[in-house]
Amino acid sequence: MLAVDFIDENTGWTVGGAGTILYTSDGGTTWSQQPTGVYNYFYDVDFPDASNGTVVGDNGAIFRTTDGGNSWEQQYSGTSNWLSGVSFINADVGWIVGNGGTILKTTNGGVSFIGEEQYYAQPLEFILYQNYPNPFNPSTNIQYQVSSITHRNA
Numbered sequence: 001m002l003a004v005d006f007i008d009e010n011t012g013w014t015v016g017g018a019g020t021i022l023y024t025s026d027g028g029t030t031w032s033q034q035p036t037g038v039y040n041y042f043y044d045v046d047f048p049d050a051s052n053g054t055v056v057g058d059n060g061a062i063f064r065t066t067d068g069g070n071s072w073e074q075q076y077s078g079t080s081n082w083l084s085g086v087s088f089i090n091a092d093v094g095w096i097v098g099n100g101g102t103i104l105k106t107t108n109g110g111v112s113f114i115g116e117e118q119y120y121a122q123p124l125e126f127i128l129y130q131n132y133p134n135p136f137n138p139s140t141n142i143q144y145q146v147s148s149i150t151h152r153n154a
Helices: none
Strands: 003-006 012-015 021-024 042-046 053-057 062-065 073-075 083-088 094-098 102-106 114-117 126-128 144-146
Touching: 003 042, 012 042, 012 053, 053 083, 053 094
Parallel strands: 042 083
Antiparallel strands: 003 012, 012 021, 042 053, 053 062, 062 073, 083 094, 094 102, 102 114, 126 144
């Protein structure tokens, strides 16, 4: 299993490989399989309340339940990146993160997501050359070189 989420001391869910979602109502003493019908690896699960939950996984997989996990519906993520984290503050508003700097946000429970943003690291190297002529002249030149990053819109 790869992630777990409890909404109280007894009620929780855990997710893992091959579409596995397990549910407990006795604090983890026993677990029961919740059917998804898919074989995606799930990397995170979040339930803001007993009814509404979301799991995320490989190849942009997002599955949502509104009945405590008795049934799961696949959501369109708009990305094929692996999704590794999910957090909802209520049944409607949540964020999902994943590989390649993916950040998704929903304000309607996951029915649609607001853009995919790609964040890239700052350039690691730059070069600052010696100025010329010397800085006591009325003007001086300083050459520099920076790495450039190209941004891709999804």
